Amino acid sequence: MTKVLIAGFTGAMGQKAVHLVQESDGYELVAGFAAGITSKDPKDYDLPAGVAIYGDLNEIQTDADIWIDFTLPSAVYANTKFAIEHGIHPVIGTTGLTDDQVSEVQTLAAAKHLGGLIAPNFGMSAVLLMKFAKEAAKYFPDVEIIEMHHDNKADAPSGTALSTAKLIDEVRPEHEQGNPNETESLSGVRGGDYHGIHIHAVRLPGYVAHEQVLFGGPGEALTIRQDSFDRQSFMTGVKVAMDHVLDLKQLVVGLENVL
Numbered sequence: 606m607t608k609v610l611i612a613g614f615t616g617a618m619g620q621k622a623v624h625l626v627q628e629s630d631g632y633e634l635v636a637g638f639a640a641g642i643t644s645k646d647p648k649d650y651d652l653p654a655g656v657a658i659y660g661d662l663n664e665i666q667t668d669a670d671i672w673i674d675f676t677l678p679s680a681v682y683a684n685t686k687f688a689i690e691h692g693i694h695p696v697i698g699t700t701g702l703t704d705d706q707v708s709e710v711q712t713l714a715a716a717k718h719l720g721g722l723i724a725p726n727f728g729m730s731a732v733l734l735m736k737f738a739k740e741a742a743k744y745f746p747d748v749e750i751i752e753m754h755h756d757n758k759a760d761a762p763s764g765t766a767l768s769t770a771k772l773i774d775e776v777r778p779e780h781e782q783g784n785p786n787e788t789e790s791l792s793g794v795r796g797g798d799y800h801g802i803h804i805h806a807v808r809l810p811g812y813v814a815h816e817q818v819l820f821g822g823p824g825e826a827l828t829i830r831q832d833s834f835d836r837q838s839f840m841t842g843v844k845v846a847m848d849h850v851l852d853l854k855q856l857v858v859g860l861e862n863v864l
């Protein structure tokens with residue numbers, strides 16, 4: 606049995622992950638970690654008696670093999686370090702790690718000879734959108750990104766939008782986009798700017814997770830869009846990660862690298 610700890614087990618994604626682990630042959634949920642718990646009795650979370658419940662990182666004592674993380678951008682760095690330092694393979698879905706933090710945890714994982722995965726998006730439609738957008742950007746250097754999420758989302762832009770911009774930036778020909786004399790009469794109206802790529806973040810009830818990448822060229826346009834209508838869409842990728850992470854030799858970034 607592969608033993609799994611879920612950080613953020615009470616949250617929207619954490620709950621989906623709990624069900625995934627419980628329904629998956631060969632996996633056992635051994636622990637749940639969430640900051641705001643009011644009880645340490647697993648029954649209060651409809652979990653079996655053997656599942657340990659933690660509310661503080663420093664309390665955690667576990668023999669888990671895998672650490673699945675769906676917490677908060679403010680918590681994910683400390684959590685990832687903790688997992689690696691304790692020999693637990695991290696599967697990190699939480700967004701918000703900076704490039705420097707990713708490098709640091711990769712170095713730490715390498716020193717411990719521990720594999721893991723950081724994926725800004727576990728949904729197949731988003732992974733494919735990023736791949737297609739990177740391809741299109743070679744031919745359409747004029748591009749903007751619109752990401753749309755539920756209104757409980759803590760961070761903006763989404764990790765997926767930022768990853769999309771980084772992938773486009775890798776291949777986009779050197780390019781000055783838009784009117785150099787443009788002004789904003791309403792602050793922020795042109796969105797965030799990642800190396801000249803504008804990102805617009807929409808937060809609305811009813812939405813789950815959606816992204817459009819808009820390319821424009823002389824007399825034509827290309828729009829690539831993905832929609833996660835249900836958080837179940839992320840569980841296919843989480844299961845792929847669970848199935849592969851014990852065999853990985855390094856801390857990999859991006860689900861596409863283990864598919």
Ligand SMILES: NC(=O)C1=CN([C@@H]2O[C@H](COP(=O)(O)OP(=O)(O)OC[C@H]3O[C@@H](n4cnc5c(N)ncnc54)[C@H](OP(=O)(O)O)[C@@H]3O)[C@@H](O)[C@H]2O)C=CC1
Binds near residue numbers: 614640678698701726
């Ligand atoms: N990679 C992917 O495919 C996806 C990634 N995400 C990302 O996952 C993260 C979680 O999203 P979502 O489930 O919607 O968020 P929720 O707010 O629903 O859940 C957050 C969870 O984290 C817990 N938590 C909060 N602070 C801490 C802390 N300091 N230490 C430990 N646990 C903590 C919360 O517990 P409590 O309420 O008790 O504080 C709760 O269980 C976000 O970063 C989001 O962007 C989301 C969807 C897909």
Ligand SMILES: O=C(O)C1=N[C@H](C(=O)O)C[C@H](O)C1
Binds near residue numbers: 700725726759766813
């Ligand atoms: O908070 C969310 O919901 C999501 N977060 C991830 C992100 O920031 O990209 C993945 C997906 O967009 C859902």
